[in-house]
Amino acid sequence: MKAMVQPSDATNQTVAFSTSDSTLASVTPVQGKVTAIAVGEADITVTTEDGGKTAVCHVTITAA
Template sequence: MDQTTLALKVGETATLSATVTPDDAANKTIAFTTSDEATATVTPKAGKVTAIKAGTATVTVTTEDGGKTAECVVTVTE
């Protein structure tokens, strides 16, 4: 994942990205999830994070092939 921490204010958005290696991997499908949708939502494929309310949420990206993960801690402030 391109970031391990992210700070946003309520209403702001940011897009996270992840790179699957090796470059010639047959399946590069990934999915983003959030630990707390009340604090920050994330689109499953594009990785667009939207800050909903003050707090902290962890956004996780998971590879479809192999289940490898990476995390970004999102801190939302007023």
């Protein structure tokens, strides 16, 4: 996943990714790489370093 902080000239562009259920999907905190672990649904959240803004992406993991 990729997150873009707006405005593009904001002083702090740092964000962190997290998952609502690490038994279903993992996410690297800095890069935002999501890996499916088990079938189900999870939310991937990105939060600005200052905590002022968040965005959520709902993912559905299905069997191969």
